Amino acid sequence: MNNEAMNQTSEKKMTAAERAAMIKNNKILLDVDGLKVTFFTHAGQVKAVDGISYQIHEHEVMGIVGESGSGKSVEAYSIMGLLQKPGRIVGGKVTFDGEDLLAYSDSEKREFRGNKASMIFQNPMTCLNPVYTIGDQLMEALRCHNKEISKAEARKKAIEMLELVGINNADKRIDQYPHEFSGGMRQRAMIAMALICSPKLLIADEPTTALDVTIQAQILELMKDLQRQTGMAIIFITHNLGVVAEICDFVTVMYAGHVMEQGTVDDIFYNPAHPYTRGLLRSMPNLDDEKGKRLIPIEGTPVDLLDPPKGCAFGPRCEHCMKVCLTKQPPMVTVGDDHKSACWLHIKEMKELSSGEVTK
Amino acid sequence: MDMLGYTLKRMAISVLTLLLVAAITFFLMNAIPGSPFMTEKSTPQQIALANAKYGLDKPLIVQFGNYLKNLAKGDMGVSLKMQEGTSVSKILFGQGKFVLSMKIGLLALLVAVIIGIPVGVLQAYYRGRWIDNILRVITTMGIAMPGFVVATLCLFEFGVTLGWLPVQSNSLETFGAYVMPVLTLALNPMCRIAKLTRTSMLDSISQDYIRTANAKGLKTRVVLFKHALRNSLIPVITYLGPLTAGIITGALVVEQIYHIPGLGNYFVSSILNRDYPVIMGTTLLLAALIVIMNLVVDIAYKIVDPRINITKKGD
Numbered sequence: 013m014n015n016e017a018m019n020q021t022s023e024k025k026m027t028a029a030e031r032a033a034m035i036k037n038n039k040i041l042l043d044v045d046g047l048k049v050t051f052f053t054h055a056g057q058v059k060a061v062d063g064i065s066y067q068i069h070e071h072e073v074m075g076i077v078g079e080s081g082s083g084k085s086v087e088a089y090s091i092m093g094l095l096q097k098p099g100r101i102v103g104g105k106v107t108f109d110g111e112d113l114l115a116y117s118d119s120e121k122r123e124f125r126g127n128k129a130s131m132i133f134q135n136p137m138t139c140l141n142p143v144y145t146i147g148d149q150l151m152e153a154l155r156c157h158n159k160e161i162s163k164a165e166a167r168k169k170a171i172e173m174l175e176l177v178g179i180n181n182a183d184k185r186i187d188q189y190p191h192e193f194s195g196g197m198r199q200r201a202m203i204a205m206a207l208i209c210s211p212k213l214l215i216a217d218e219p220t221t222a223l224d225v226t227i228q229a230q231i232l233e234l235m236k237d238l239q240r241q242t243g244m245a246i247i248f249i250t251h252n253l254g255v256v257a258e259i260c261d262f263v264t265v266m267y268a269g270h271v272m273e274q275g276t277v278d279d280i281f282y283n284p285a286h287p288y289t290r291g292l293l294r295s296m297p298n299l300d301d302e303k304g305k306r307l308i309p310i311e312g313t314p315v316d317l318l319d320p321p322k323g324c325a326f327g328p329r330c331e332h333c334m335k336v337c338l339t340k341q342p343p344m345v346t347v348g349d350d351h352k353s354a355c356w357l358h359i360k361e362m363k364e365l366s367s368g369e370v371t372k
Numbered sequence: 373m374d375m376l377g378y379t380l381k382r383m384a385i386s387v388l389t390l391l392l393v394a395a396i397t398f399f400l401m402n403a404i405p406g407s408p409f410m411t412e413k414s415t416p417q418q419i420a421l422a423n424a425k426y427g428l429d430k431p432l433i434v435q436f437g438n439y440l441k442n443l444a445k446g447d448m449g450v451s452l453k454m455q456e457g458t459s460v461s462k463i464l465f466g467q468g469k470f471v472l473s474m475k476i477g478l479l480a481l482l483v484a485v486i487i488g489i490p491v492g493v494l495q496a497y498y499r500g501r502w503i504d505n506i507l508r509v510i511t512t513m514g515i516a517m518p519g520f521v522v523a524t525l526c527l528f529e530f531g532v533t534l535g536w537l538p539v540q541s542n543s544l545e546t547f548g549a550y551v552m553p554v555l556t557l558a559l560n561p562m563c564r565i566a567k568l569t570r571t572s573m574l575d576s577i578s579q580d581y582i583r584t585a586n587a588k589g590l591k592t593r594v595v596l597f598k599h600a601l602r603n604s605l606i607p608v609i610t611y612l613g614p615l616t617a618g619i620i621t622g623a624l625v626v627e628q629i630y631h632i633p634g635l636g637n638y639f640v641s642s643i644l645n646r647d648y649p650v651i652m653g654t655t656l657l658l659a660a661l662i663v664i665m666n667l668v669v670d671i672a673y674k675i676v677d678p679r680i681n682i683t684k685k686g687d
Contacts, residue, residue: 094586126589133587138580143602143677153588189678205588 032261032276036350038069041212041245042091047104049083049090049269058317060086062269063104065344068213073239073246075256075277077292078266081314084249087266088215092131093121109212127157129213130206135222136198140190146201147186150174154208173204178234196227200234207238215247220255232258253296257281262350265289268315268325271344275351285353288326324356332357375671382670386663393659394443394652398436401643401651408452408646426452428648439652448656449649454642460653464635470657472544473627473634477619479550480557484615488562489608492569493596496577507566514563519622523556523629541630553630557622561615565608572604579603605676609669616665620658 049061061083068074076084089095091106091113106113108128116124125131133139141149150170155161161169167186174182177200190198199219206214216235220228236259239246248260256263256277263280265273265288273286284290291310312329321327327337336356345358409422423429427438442449448460455463464470491511495504530552531539541549576582577600585599623636631637635654642650673680 092587094583122589122591124589125587131587133580133584135580139584141581141585141599141603142679144599152590156588156590156594191679202584205584 028261029276029278032278032350035069035072035261038071040067041070041072041109042068042247043105043107044087044091045105045107047087047090047106048102049086049095049099050102052098052100053318056318059320060099060269060317061090062320064264064266064269064271065104066264066271066274068245068247070212070245071239071243072262073248073260074262074264075248075250075260076264076266077250077253077256079251079314081268081317082266083269084266085217088131088217088247088249092125092129092215094125094131123157126153126206126211127209128211129215130209130211131215131217132199132202132206132219134218136195136202137222139202140193140198142190145187145189146174146193147171150186150201150205150208153205157209169208170204173208174201176207176238177201177204178230179204195223196230199223199227199231203231203234203238207242207244210242211244213245213247215249217249218251219248221250221252228255235259253281253292265292268317268320270325270341271354272326273351273353275348275353279348279351283348283351285347285351285358286326286355287330287332287357289353291329324354334360375674379667379671382667386660386667389663390656390659391440394440394656395436397652397655398439399432401646401648402432402435404646406646408648410646422452439649443656448653451647451650453645453647454638454650460649463638463650464653464657469633469635469638472632473623473636475544476550476553476557476626476632476634477616477623479554480561480619480622481615483554483558484562484565487558488565489569489601491562491566493573493601495566495570496573496600497592497596499574504570508570511563511566514559515567517559519556519560519625520629522559523552523626526552526556527629541632544632553626553632556630557619557626560622561618564611564615568607568611569601569604572607573600576600576603602676606673609672609676612672613662613666613669617662620661 044067045065046063047061047065048059048063051058051060064083064087066074076087078084086095086099089099090101091108093113093116095101101114104114108124113121113124140146144152147167147170150173151163151166154166154169155163171182171186174186179185179197179200185193190201193201203219219235220231223231232255235246238244239259246259248256250256260277262276263274264271265280265286267288272288273280273284275283275285279285280289281293284293288310291308294308295310297307310329315321315325315328321338323336323338323340324330324333324342327333330337334356340356342354342356342359344352344354345362347353347358407419407423407428409419420429427435430438439449446461448464450456451458451460451463491507495507498504527539530537537548537552538546541553544550544553573596577596579600581603582595582600585595590599620636623634624640625636626632627634627637628640635657638650639654639658641647642654
C-alpha cells in the first residue's frame with residue numbers, strides 16, 4: 013500500500029472515530045436495558061431476545077448485525093410495540109426520551125409509532141398497500157398524528173417528502189399506485205412515509221436486503237444523506253456487514269438473542285474482540301484479499317432457541333470454547349473505550365494478566 | 373379499450389346470453405308434456421281451437437321465431453291461462469309483482485352484505501377466540517339450513533307461538549311483514565359472505581402492508597376496515613353474482629311460504645300452469661337481472677382494486 017492510500021484510509025478512520033466520539037456526548041435517546049422477549053409456542057418457550065441492552069444517542073446510527081434468527085427484528089418490533097402473538101416482552105426496560113415505552117397504553121403506543129419513532133421494512137414490494145395511492149398512504153401517516161393539518165397541506169408535504177427522497181415528478185407520482193413504482197422507488201416512498209412526521213428515531217429492518225445491489229447503494233446513500241440532514245437517530249438492522257461499515261457509527265453484534273459485542277464501527281471492523289464477530293468478518297470477502305484465498309465460514313448451525321445451550325450461546329460453535337463457556341453465560345466485559353464484548357476469553361486474559369503481574 | 377367501450381361490448385354479449393337463455397327455456401318448457409288449455413272439461417276440439425288462436429299449432433321453431441320477432445318490438449305476448457288475455461309486460465310490471473320481489477330481494481342483499489362483512493371482519497380479528505368460535509358455528513348453521521326450514525321455523529316461532537310478526541306477509545303493508553321474509557332470504561348469503569370475508573381477511577391481516585399500517589400508528593379500526601378489508605373484498609364481490617341468482621331462486625320459496633304475491637310466487641304458478649309467455653317473460657327478466665349484476669361485479673373489481681385491468685385482453 014502506498015503512502016497516499018494509507019493517508020486516505022487514516023483520514024477516513026479519523027472522521028468516523030471523531031463522529032463516534034461526538035455522538036457519544038449527545039443525550040441518550042433510547043435506552044434498552046435487559047430486554048427479554050419470549051414466544052410462547054406450542055412446542056415450548058422460544059427466548060428470541062434474552063436480555064439485551066444498548067443505548068442510542070441522538071443523531072446516532074447504530075447497526076444491529078446478526079444472522080437470521082438472532083432476534084434482531086423481534087427486538088425492533090418490541091420497541092415499536094408491533095410484537096405479534098405469541099411473542100411477549102417478559103422482562104427489561106425500554107426508555108425513549110425519558111419515557112418508559114413498556115408502560116405505554118395502547119393509544120400512547122399508537123401516538124408513539126410513526127410519530128416519534130418510525131420503521132421501514134425489508135420488502136418494499138409488499139409493504140405498501142396495493143389498493144391505495146402512494147399519496148394517500150403518505151398523507152394518512154401525517155394526518156393520523158397531526159389532526160389539524162388540512163388535506164391540501166398534507167398533500168403539499170407529501171410531495172415535498174417524495175422530492176426529498178429523490179422521486180422525480182413527485183406531483184404526478186403521488187397519485188400513482190404502488191404497482192406503478194419500481195422496487196427502489198417503493199423503498200424511497202416507504203422512507204418518505206416513515207420520515208413525514210419527522211421522527212427522532214428510525215428503525216430500518218433490513219431496508220436494502222430485497223433490493224438489487226445498485227439500488228441498495230442508492231438507498232443507503234439516501235438514508236445517510238437524510239440522516240445528516242434531519243439528525244434523526246437510526247437503528248439499522250442488517251446481516252450485511254458491508255452496509256454496516258457504510259452507514260453506522262456504532263455496531264451491536266447479536267447472536268441467538270444475546271448481545272455478543274458492542275463498539276464503534278472501527279472497533280468492530282479493525283479490532284473485533286469476540287470470536288463470533290471475528291468469525292463473521294473472516295467469512296466476508298475482501299477486495300484486498302489474494303486471489304484464490306478461501307473464505308473461512310463459521311462451522312455449525314445456529315442454536316435451537318427452544319433448547320438454548322446453558323452457557324455462552326455461541327459456545328458450541330466457537331473455536332476457543334472452554335469448559336466454562338458451556339456451563340455459564342459470559343458477562344459483558346469492557347475491552348475498550350466504547351467497546352464491550354461478552355466472552356470468557358476476556359476474563360481469562362485479565363486473570364492471566366493480573367496473575368502475570370503478581371508473579372512479576 | 374376504455375371503460376365505456378368495454379361496457380358496451382359487455383352489453384352486446386349480454387344480449388347474446390339472454391338470447392341463449394330464451395332459446396333453452398323455450399324448447400325445454402315445450403318439451404314438458406301438457407298444455408295451458410288442458411283441463412278436465414276441455415275437449416280436443418276446444419284445445420285445437422285455442423292452440424290455433426295463439427299460434428301454438430305451428431312448428432316449435434316458427435313459434436320461437438315469432439316470439440323473438442315480437443320481443444324485439446317490445447311485445448312479450450299475452451298470458452294464456454292465469455290471467456287470460458292480459459299482456460305479460462302488464463303482469464310483470466303493471467301489477468306490482470316485480471316491485472314487491474325487488475323490494476324483498478334488494479333488502480335481503482343489503483342485509484346480507486351489511487351484516488355479513490362486519491361479522492367476517494370481527495371473526496378474523498378475534499380469530500380462534502370465543503367470539504369467533506360462536507360466530508363460526510352460527511354461520512355454518514346458516515349455510516346448512518335450507519330456506520324453507522328457516523322460513524317454517526320462523527313462522528312457527530315468531531308468527532304462531534310468540535305472535536310478534538304477521539304469519540302472512542301479503543303485500544308488505546307493515547314493517548313487521550318485511551322482517552321474516554327478508555331475514556329468511558338473507559340468512560344463507562349473509563353467512564356465506566361472513567365466511568368468505570373471514571378467510572379473506574385472515575389472509576390480508578398477515579400481509580406486510582398491515583404491519584406498515586400499524587407502524588404508522590393508525591387506529592385498529594382504520595387498519596382493519598381501510599387497509600385490510602378493501603384487499604379482502606375481491607372474493608366477496610365475486611360472490612355477489614351467484615348471490616343474486618341465489619336470492620332470486622330463494623325468493624321463489626320464501627314468497628310461497630310467506631304468501632307474498634310477488635314475481636317468484638307467480639313464476640312457480642306459471643310453470644305449473646304451462647303459461648308459456650309468462651314463463652318466458654319471467655325467465656328473461658330474472659336472467660337480465662343476473663347478467664346486469666355480473667356486469668356490476670366486474671366494474672366493482674376495478675373500483676376496489678386498481679391493479680385489475682378488466683378491459684385488457686389476456687395474452
